[in-house]
Amino acid sequence: MKRKLLGALLSVAMVASLLVGCGSDGGAATTAADSASDAQAETTADTNDDAAAPAEDAGTEAPSDTASAGGKIGISMPTQSLERWNRDGAYLDEQFKAAGFETILTFSDNDSGRQVNDIQNMLADGVDLLIVAAIDGEALNTAMNEAADANVPVIAYDRLILNDAVSYYVSFDNYTVGKLQGEFIVNQLDLANAGDKVYNLEITAGDPADNNAGYFYNGAVDTLKPYIDAGTLNIVSGQQDFDTVATAQWNTDTALERAQNVLSSYYADGTQLDVWLCSNDSTALGVAQAITSDYAGSNSVVITGQDGDEANLKNIVDGVQTMTVYKNVSNESVVTLGLAKAILAGDTVDESLIPSFGIECAFDTESYETSAGNKCPSFLLVPNVITKDNLQDLVDTGLYTMGDDGYLSAN
Numbered sequence: 001m002k003r004k005l006l007g008a009l010l011s012v013a014m015v016a017s018l019l020v021g022c023g024s025d026g027g028a029a030t031t032a033a034d035s036a037s038d039a040q041a042e043t044t045a046d047t048n049d050d051a052a053a054p055a056e057d058a059g060t061e062a063p064s065d066t067a068s069a070g071g072k073i074g075i076s077m078p079t080q081s082l083e084r085w086n087r088d089g090a091y092l093d094e095q096f097k098a099a100g101f102e103t104i105l106t107f108s109d110n111d112s113g114r115q116v117n118d119i120q121n122m123l124a125d126g127v128d129l130l131i132v133a134a135i136d137g138e139a140l141n142t143a144m145n146e147a148a149d150a151n152v153p154v155i156a157y158d159r160l161i162l163n164d165a166v167s168y169y170v171s172f173d174n175y176t177v178g179k180l181q182g183e184f185i186v187n188q189l190d191l192a193n194a195g196d197k198v199y200n201l202e203i204t205a206g207d208p209a210d211n212n213a214g215y216f217y218n219g220a221v222d223t224l225k226p227y228i229d230a231g232t233l234n235i236v237s238g239q240q241d242f243d244t245v246a247t248a249q250w251n252t253d254t255a256l257e258r259a260q261n262v263l264s265s266y267y268a269d270g271t272q273l274d275v276w277l278c279s280n281d282s283t284a285l286g287v288a289q290a291i292t293s294d295y296a297g298s299n300s301v302v303i304t305g306q307d308g309d310e311a312n313l314k315n316i317v318d319g320v321q322t323m324t325v326y327k328n329v330s331n332e333s334v335v336t337l338g339l340a341k342a343i344l345a346g347d348t349v350d351e352s353l354i355p356s357f358g359i360e361c362a363f364d365t366e367s368y369e370t371s372a373g374n375k376c377p378s379f380l381l382v383p384n385v386i387t388k389d390n391l392q393d394l395v396d397t398g399l400y401t402m403g404d405d406g407y408l409s410a411n
């Protein structure tokens, strides 16, 4: 308790001169007094997401003699039910700890109210910086406003939060993710040389509460639009606009059910389905399952995805899914660590940091806004297309192992 109070006081003192908030100063700099005097390390793995997680309560403190080099970091992840966030949480936690920080890691079970609560607890616990992957980019105002009041910098991680308390954004180039999916479809079906041939397409997009989902959808649909307009791609169900094809919480079963409905309503008569654009792997998994069980045709359907989830990589090996857009989330956490260090050290935050990350990314001050006109300086990493032909690239990252059966498992 004493330590918590001390931590809170230090936090208030150390951030008194911090300039946080997107656009407030183009992202520059903070003068974080070194909180190394807050010498007790705290290790709280509050993996309170679901039954599979160790049921530990928040706030379990494990004092140690290790001085904290940089202070205490709150890491708020959305859920453990979608594969990637387990990896993100683990990488962030490991890397910040290895750099000498204390960490508090929470998963909020895709419940925004719970995420607000988790972040409030972190603030009460005296965190010096927050890293938040939002469940709902518009539902964190209470917690974000409290972070701003406490002058605690916030890094929006992977998903932008629509609140000006956010200092910086680290993600992949989300529009490019969708563009890569669209370009893959164009190349795979050789649409430029299709002549009079018509290919039937369906679309499944992501969670409307996730700010990324619209970028993925737009990147793909903008790329496909000339072919849709020309009639080379035909959306047989007519279901094209984002809200109609969106998938709440990126849920696999929700994607499965909608795909089954589309197949039974529009393809049961033997109409051939050629391609299903899916924004990510959790939705692609549901769509692939529906096609396997409910599609009357025997042609192989092109299915896109994103993430490189294990089940989807297996589907790619088996020819059930055609591609995924891979985002190396270990690299995303390395960039986040580099940025957090710079913020807390009061260094200038701009593209000059990138060489120190050692990871290809762009510093973008134009593409993302936390509110109308309030640009959020962003570090955007580069996504890659993975198909059955370049699975070895994933093995080469050191993050996956290929078994004798040819399937990949995450290390």
Ligand code: BGC
Residues within 6 Å of the ligand: 082, 084, 158, 159, 210, 212, 213, 250, 280, 281, 282, 306, 307, 327
């Ligand atoms: C992430 C994707 C992920 C999706 C569902 C998005 O915000 O950028 O990588 O597939 O959330 O977890």
